[in-house]
Structures are given as structure tokens and as C-alpha cells.
Amino acid sequence: MAKQYVSTTINGETAEYLCEPQQTLLDVLRDVVGLTGSKEGCASGDCGACSVLIDGTLVCSCLVLGVEADGKSVTTVEGIAQGEKLHPVQQKFLEHAALQCGFCTPGLIVASKALLDANPNPTETEARYWLAGNLCRCTGYDKIIRAVMDAAAVMRGEAS
Amino acid sequence: MPGLTYSAPTTVDDAVKLLAGSSGLAKVLSGGTDLLVQLRSGRMKPELIVDTKKIPGIMDIREEGGAFVVGAATPGAVVEAHAGMNKAWPGVVEALDLIGSTQVQGRCSLAGNLCNASPAADSVPALYAAGAIAVVVGGKGRREVPVEQIPTAPGRTSLAKDEFILEFKFPPRPPRSGDAYLRFIPRTEMDIAVVGCGISVTLDEKGVCTAARASLGAVAPTVLLVKEMSDALIGHTLDDATLAALDKAAQAACKPINDKRGTIEYRTKVAGVLARRVAKIAFDRASGKTVKAH
Numbered sequence: 214m215a216k217q218y219v220s221t222t223i224n225g226e227t228a229e230y231l232c233e234p235q236q237t238l239l240d241v242l243r244d245v246v247g248l249t250g251s252k253e254g255c256a257s258g259d260c261g262a263c264s265v266l267i268d269g270t271l272v273c274s275c276l277v278l279g280v281e282a283d284g285k286s287v288t289t290v291e292g293i294a295q296g297e298k299l300h301p302v303q304q305k306f307l308e309h310a311a312l313q314c315g316f317c318t319p320g321l322i323v324a325s326k327a328l329l330d331a332n333p334n335p336t337e338t339e340a341r342y343w344l345a346g347n348l349c350r351c352t353g354y355d356k357i358i359r360a361v362m363d364a365a366a367v368m369r370g371e372a373s
Numbered sequence: 374m375p376g377l378t379y380s381a382p383t384t385v386d387d388a389v390k391l392l393a394g395s396s397g398l399a400k401v402l403s404g405g406t407d408l409l410v411q412l413r414s415g416r417m418k419p420e421l422i423v424d425t426k427k428i429p430g431i432m433d434i435r436e437e438g439g440a441f442v443v444g445a446a447t448p449g450a451v452v453e454a455h456a457g458m459n460k461a462w463p464g465v466v467e468a469l470d471l472i473g474s475t476q477v478q479g480r481c482s483l484a485g486n487l488c489n490a491s492p493a494a495d496s497v498p499a500l501y502a503a504g505a506i507a508v509v510v511g512g513k514g515r516r517e518v519p520v521e522q523i524p525t526a527p528g529r530t531s532l533a534k535d536e537f538i539l540e541f542k543f544p545p546r547p548p549r550s551g552d553a554y555l556r557f558i559p560r561t562e563m564d565i566a567v568v569g570c571g572i573s574v575t576l577d578e579k580g581v582c583t584a585a586r587a588s589l590g591a592v593a594p595t596v597l598l599v600k601e602m603s604d605a606l607i608g609h610t611l612d613d614a615t616l617a618a619l620d621k622a623a624q625a626a627c628k629p630i631n632d633k634r635g636t637i638e639y640r641t642k643v644a645g646v647l648a649r650r651v652a653k654i655a656f657d658r659a660s661g662k663t664v665k666a667h
Contacts, residue, residue: 217379234379234422235412257410261476270450270479276409277480278402280379281424324475345562346474 221282223248224292232279239263241279242289250290250319254348261347264320264327265289271327273346290319293326301364302326311360313351321347325361333369337362381424385510385539388423393512393535395421401537402426403446404480406473407489425537434458439545445484445507445538453478462543463658464552464571467666468499471556474563484538490524493591497524498571499554501588501598505543511536521588521598547584549576551658553651553666556590557643566591567635570623570647572655574606580660582606587619587648592627592640599626602648611656619652620645 216231223246232241239256242248242265251274254260258276265274266288274289293300302325305311312318321344328335328343335343340361341354349357366372382388392399397420402408411417425431431444434455441458449469452458459466472481472495486496487507500520507518512535520541523530532538552573558564569590574582587602601622609615629640657664 234377237409237413256413258406258473258477261474264476267479270448271476272479273474273476275413276404276406276477278379278405278409278422278424280381281405281426283381327475342562343475346476 217280219280219283221284222286224288225286230279234278234280236279237275238265238277238279238282238287239274241282242274242287245279248289248291252316252319254316254320259346259348260317260320261324261344262317262320264323264347266323266327269327269330271324288323290322293322300326301367302329302361305360305364305367306357309356309360309363311352311356312349317347317349317351321349321357325364328361329365329368333365335362335365340365376420377422378420379422379424381427383427383429385428388425388428388537389510389512389535391421391423392537395534397421399423399534401484401488403482403485404448404477405485406477406481407485423537428539431539441543443483443541443543445540446482449478449481450475452483458543461546462499462503462552463666464554464573464655465496465499465503465505465543468554468556468569468571469496471495471554471667483541487520487523488530488532488538490526490528490530490595492527492593492595493566493569494596495554495556495566495569495590497596498569498588498590499552500541500571501596502552502554502571502573502586503543504573504586505541507538508540508542509536510539515539517542521596524595527594547575549578549659549661550574551655551660553654553658553664555647555651555654555666557647565634568592568629568640568643568647569596570644570651572602572606572648572651574652574655574659576656576659580610580656582609582611582656587623587652589623589626589644589648591634592629592644594628597626599623601626606652611652616649616652619648623648 252262254262258273263274399421400419402424554571556566556569575584585603585606605618624645627641
């Protein structure tokens with residue numbers, strides 16, 4: 214089967230690529246487009262390390278075909294910061310040391326941003342349930358949740 | 374997977390023709406949260422994938438004279454954000470919401486959950502209890518099928534090769550109606566049902582049940598619509614005797630297997646307990662109370 218042509222938007226910029234029909238969006242992002250921020254943890258939608266936004270909706274890029282991105286707008290972890298300025302979620306992950314090995318971090322950053330876009334003032338319980346699909350085997354999640362809650366306060370203008 | 378073709382038709386006719394014309398295995402893609410895992414593992418080796426999401430209406434929810442019509446591929450998150458569905462069918466909404474993570478909710482669909490035909494599918498008992506109708510399209514035209522006639526065995530459905538589900542119709546709700554779904558898992562999130570139970574009821578002004586549908590998941594090769602459970606409820610208020618009869622009917626319907634999630638004995642017992650809890654929530658909702666099940 215010939216490769217299929219896909220025209221999409223990735224992190225705000227027009228992107229075109231050719232991919233095999235069975236290639237996942239995660240494989241395409243990493244191996245074709247060269248954006249290796251999204252990680253492959255499980256390749257079965259269980260770990261969230263490959264989380265991206267498609268038209269603003271949080272999904273696992275391992276559960277999306279590369280061809281499905283045609284005509285859509287994809288945001289990966291590489292598109293979360295604005296130029297040199299980190300997103301509050303990224304800044305707070307650093308300040309709270311909310312990572313150890315870092316493999317889950319890109320997915321958690323994308324998922325946390327999606328949470329705060331949808332719900333600027335989440336309870337800790339809401340944040341934990343929203344992020345239940347992002348597995349971290351190092352931190353025990355406590356610092357992650359603190360970072361997300363702190364980032365939420367910053368984005369509401371209640372902390373710095 | 375040599376020779377896989379992907380196509381995203383924009384009309385029902387084109388989708389049906391593609392499915393009919395495939396010489397090998399053809400799979401319908403909605404959210405892909407099951408299909409992509411099956412592709413990756415090599416369990417499923419289709420020659421053709423027909424992505425239905427570009428067919429107009431298949432990702433939308435509309436209201437027609439008190440009935441809700443939910444497009445087959447509408448993501449869980451979209452259904453859960455729909456005020457009308459939450460008000461009319463809270464049990465269906467909470468069942469769909471239990472599937473997977475936030476990420477999975479961005480993609481997973483009622484049609485995918487039904488046609489994957491897992492006995493443990495969370496939204497399926499709630500669909501059975503709701504009496505939802507699947508609008509099936511195919512080479513012979515359009516037919517309306519009660520949802521409980523779609524799955525026939527684990528991973529198998531009654532749909533012909535050139536058929537797929539376009540949308541689900543939820544019947545208009547009479548006054549004093551309520552539905553609910555609970556599943557039992559050993560944690561709070563992100564797990565597969567040990568047992569699931571969906572119940573939908575309509576009550577009269579004195580709280581006597583006049584209509585009921587009840588279903589169980591993960592206790593047989595397919596989700597079960599259990600008439601004996603409905604019979605235990607119809608004509609009664611939800612007193613201790615009714616609950617005991619319901620519990621007994623639920624346990625009697627179970628034909629589970631032993632596996633890592635639970636033994637036959639345990640699943641059977643839990644089915645009865647869940648049925649009692651679900652009935653209480655459904656009756657409360659039918660009485661106008663707002664009850665959070667999860």
C-alpha cells in the first residue's frame with residue numbers, strides 16, 4: 214500500500230507528511246515529523262506518555278492513526294511553551310521537582326494544560342481523576358499534583 | 374500488516390460500498406481506542422479500515438420530539454458535556470464516563486464499545502437498560518435494531534460485513550423515569566468491570582414501578598438483558614422484599630467465568646449487591662432526586 218499524504222497543523226504550523234495507514238500519530242510525530250517529545254510508554258492507551266491535543270481535545274497519540282490528523286490541529290508538548298517562555302504548568306513542574314526520570318512528564322504537561330484550559334479551578338480530586346490516565350512510576354504523584362494546583366493558582370492570578 | 378488501506382468516506386453510501394467491496398477483513402473505525410490496540414498487538418489484521426467520523430451527524434447529538442439521537446462515533450467527553458443527555462439518561466452518561474482515562478474519553482464511542490462486544494463493556498449494560506435502538510446502515514438499506522441484538526459473543530456482532538451503526542436512538546422519557554449504572558472494580562478508576570449493572574425504571578405517582586429494564590455485564594459471554602430482574606421490579610415499590618427478589622433474579626441470571634478479576638461465586642454475589650444499589654439510584658432519580666453514583 215502506498216503511503217498516504219496528510220496535511221495538518223502541528224503546534225500552530227502547517228505540516229505535511231506521508232505515512233503508512235497503520236502508523237499511529239505517535240509514530241508519525243516521532244519518526245516522520247521528528248518531534249520526539251511525545252513518548253511511547255505502552256502503545257496501548259494506558260500510560261498517557263504520548264498525550265497530545267487534537268483540535269483541543271486530549272488524546273493518546275498512540276490510539277490515533279497518523280492519517281486521522283489530516284485537516285486537524287495537533288498540539289504536542291513542544292507546542293506548550295510560548296517561545297522561550299515556559300507555560301505555568303512547565304514552570305511549576307520545575308519548581309516543585311515534579312519529575313524524576315521524566316519519561317511521563319511530556320504527557321503530564323499536555324494533560325495538565327488541557328485540564329486547566331477546561332477547568333481553571335480544579336479541586337485536588339478533580340485534578341487527580343483527570344490525570345488518572347497519566348502513569349508515573351517515580352514520583353508517587355504528590356509533587357505532580359502540587360505543581361498542577363500551583364500552576365492553576367498562577368493562571369488564575371492568585372499566586373506567582 | 375501489508376496492504377492495509379485507510380479510507381474516510383463522507384457519505385453512508387460510500388462507506389457501505391467500501392465495506393462491501395473489501396475482499397479481506399474490513400474494520401469500521403470510530404474512536405479507535407480498542408481497534409488501534411488490536412492492530413498493534415496483531416490480534417486484528419484488517420485489509421481495510423473505514424473511518425466513519427467524516428460522515429455528517431455521526432459525531433453529533435440531536436433531540437427529536439423528546440428522543441435523543443446520539444451519533445455512533447460521538448466521543449464520550451461530548452456525550453458527558455451534553456445537558457439534555459445528562460438530564461434524561463444519567464445512567465448512560467455515567468456508564469460511558471467510566472470507560473478509560475480522560476484521553477480515552479476524547480475518542481471512545483458508544484458504537485465502538487457496543488461493537489467491540491466485550492462482556493465487560495461499561496456503556497453497554499446502560500444502553501440495554503435504556504432500551505436504546507441502534508440505527509444500522511448497510512447494503513440492504515437502513516434498519517433499526519434493539520441494542521441487545523448487536524453483540525452475539527465476545528468480539529462478535531450480528532452486523533453484516535457491509536453494515537455499521539450510524540446512530541443510537543434513545544426513546545422519549547415518560548415522567549418519573551430514572552436510570553443508573555454501577556460497576557464493581559477493586560479500585561476507583563481505570564479498570565475493567567468485575568461486574569456491571571444497569572437499570573432503568575419508570576414509576577407511577579405512588580412510587581410503584583410501572584416499567585423496568587435491567588442488565589448485567591461481565592457475568593456471561595455477552596452483556597445480558599435480564600427480564601427476571603425487570604419482573605422483580607414491575608408492580609412494586611422498592612421495599613426490602615423487592616430488593617431481595619431483584620438480588621435473587623440477578624444472581625440467577627449469572628453465568629460467569631473464573632478469571633483474574635473474580636471467581637464465579639464472587640461475581641454472582643456481587644451481581645446481586647450491585648443490582649440492589651443500582652435500583653436504589655434509579656428509583657431515586659425517577660423520584661426527582663439528583664443522585665451522584667460515582
